[in-house]
Amino acid sequence: MSDFEPRITAFVCNWCTYTGADLAGTSRLHMASNVRLIRLPCTGRIDPLFIIKAFERGADGVIVSGCHPADCHYTSGNYHARRRFAVFHDFLEFIGVDQRRVTFSWVSASEGAKWRDVVDGAVANVRALGPYDEYRALAPEAAEPWPGAIEPEPAVAAGEAS
Numbered sequence: 385m386s387d388f389e390p391r392i393t394a395f396v397c398n399w400c401t402y403t404g405a406d407l408a409g410t411s412r413l414h415m416a417s418n419v420r421l422i423r424l425p426c427t428g429r430i431d432p433l434f435i436i437k438a439f440e441r442g443a444d445g446v447i448v449s450g451c452h453p454a455d456c457h458y459t460s461g462n463y464h465a466r467r468r469f470a471v472f473h474d475f476l477e478f479i480g481v482d483q484r485r486v487t488f489s490w491v492s493a494s495e496g497a498k499w500r501d502v503v504d505g506a507v508a509n510v511r512a513l514g515p516y517d518e519y520r521a522l523a524p525e526a527a528e529p530w531p532g533a534i535e536p537e538p539a540v541a542a543g544e545a546s
């Protein structure tokens with residue numbers, strides 16, 4: 385049996401899915417722990433290239449989730465996102481990304497159980513597909529630290545600051 389544990393990046397809107405995920409946690413629902421959330425103000429803020437970057441940086445799968453249609457806190461951000469991702473879907477197919485690695489969903493703030501189901505479903509799909517080494521092999525330089533990156537300052541303990 386494989387010990388592969390998928391790494392999944394989830395881009396979620398602050399107002400619905402993030403709150404739904406929080407509800408799943410505070411309700412102590414059991415779900416796969418393979419998902420790392422990136423909270424954004426709205427799905428309308430999610431640049432499709434974020435998905436490509438996530439794969440480049442080691443994700444085996446991606447989840448995009450926000451407010452249900454007509455519930456967007458910025459009125460129409462999720463409609464823009466839906467249109468954008470309909471076009472982006474074809475692009476993903478063109479560059480060879482397996483669509484089963486990308487999950488789109490609408491999860492409201494009161495749908496903790498639905499978020500659990502989305503997470504468990506995405507993890508099961510990606511686990512069956514295996515690690516996404518083919519994609520990372522296409523962009524090996526992306527795994528290297530950016531040469532212009534600024535190293536974070538070391539933490540200063542309380543009382544040491546001058």
Ligand code: FES
Nearest residue numbers: 397426450451457
């Ligand atoms: Fe949630 Fe726009 S605020 S999708």
